[in-house]
Amino acid sequence: MPKIGIGSQPIDGGNYLFTELEKEGFLASEPTAARFFHPWLGSREFLHGETRWCLWLGNASVSDMAAMPCCQERANAVRDYRLSSKRRQTLKAAESPQHFGTEIIVKGSSVLVPKVSSERRRYIPLGFIGPETFCSDLVFLIPDATLYHFGVLHSQFHNAWMRTVAGRLKSDYRYSGGIVYNNFIWPDPTPEQRAAIESCAQGVLNARETHPGATLADLYDPDKMPIDLLSAHKELDAAVEAAYDVDFNGDEEKIVAHLFKLYAEKAGEL
Numbered sequence: 001m002p003k004i005g006i007g008s009q010p011i012d013g014g015n016y017l018f019t020e021l022e023k024e025g026f027l028a029s030e031p032t033a034a035r036f037f038h039p040w041l042g043s044r045e046f047l048h049g050e051t052r053w054c055l056w057l058g059n060a061s062v063s064d065m066a067a068m069p070c071c072q073e074r075a076n077a078v079r080d081y082r083l084s085s086k087r088r089q090t091l092k093a094a095e096s097p098q099h100f101g102t103e104i105i106v107k108g109s110s111v112l113v114p115k116v117s118s119e120r121r122r123y124i125p126l127g128f129i130g131p132e133t134f135c136s137d138l139v140f141l142i143p144d145a146t147l148y149h150f151g152v153l154h155s156q157f158h159n160a161w162m163r164t165v166a167g168r169l170k171s172d173y174r175y176s177g178g179i180v181y182n183n184f185i186w187p188d189p190t191p192e193q194r195a196a197i198e199s200c201a202q203g204v205l206n207a208r209e210t211h212p213g214a215t216l217a218d219l220y221d222p223d224k225m226p227i228d229l230l231s232a233h234k235e236l237d238a239a240v241e242a243a244y245d246v247d248f249n250g251d252e253e254k255i256v257a258h259l260f261k262l263y264a265e266k267a268g269e270l
Contacts, residue, residue: 001186002149004113004142004177007042007135010054011090011101013081015074018053026055030070036060042136043114047125049215054134057098058105065098104141107131111145111153113181114138117173118217122225123233124162124173125216126154128205140177148194151201154233155240158184160255185262187243197243200236207232 010016017040018026027034033055040054057064057071065072075097082094082101093101109130115138117124128150135141142149152158161184167174175181189197207229208219218224237250248254 002142002144004140004181005104006115006137006177007139007141008100008104009102009137011082011093012078015077015081016055016100018055020051020053023053026070030068033068033071036071038132038134040134040136041112041129042138043116044138046112046114046127046139047117047215047217049217056100056105056134058100058103060098102137105131105134106141106143108144111142111150113140113142113153113175115140115175116169117175119168119171119173120222121173121220122222123154123156123159123220124175125220126150127216140175140181142181147198147201151197151204151236152186152240152243154201154204154236156233156237156250156252157187157240157244157255157259160252161259163252164256183263185259185266187240187245189243193239193243196239197236200232200239203232204229204236 018037023037027037036055036057037053038056040052042052044050045052055071055074057075060068060071065075079094079097082090082097085091090101093099109128112127112129112135113124129135129141142153145153162173162175162180165183166180167176187193207226208216210228211219211226214226219226219229234250241248241250241255244258246254246258248258
């Protein structure tokens, strides 16, 4: 399975993150900086549809920076902010202020998983993002994940596993790469079962698109979840359950018991 990682940590003192209005004001003074702005997603922005931007100067040349005094001012402020730290890694990052302090930029598409999600949701909302979108360390990224991976991860099987083994932030689910994702036992589907999962996963994405303007927080609120989206998820759940060659009819207790049985078998092989 593709490896899971987190997004970037700017360690910038707020100099590289912008609201829509702040970005517009910055570009009014320095329009040539437009190509260095990227959409920015953390858990809140992803779930609630909030618009934020980041200024990433990692590929700006010396001549670029000379022509953009406002960007150079930001980079200088980032350097000074990092130099004020006592943390060795942050002091080291001051040597390259045009880059984020911890920089993880995925070149292709990824599946995004928010680190924290409401315990009221039946499914943690997931999504696909392209390389033009930069993400914070408040989300997990699974580069090169396919529609099949998206489907299994968005199913009741994976969410039941997550509910059992994940940590909590207060009462909300706190997803993790090490405990939840890396220990999850995937099915071994036939080509037909895999195709069914992919088709149902696309059905979930299609159902979302029939509700323009609704945020993922709205769509996955158990009191507001649209019938067509819930039906699409039910079809996906059934397709994933079939790929495990069981017939539990969505009984979550049986699903979790089966996953722990598979986990014990895999652990015994090590």
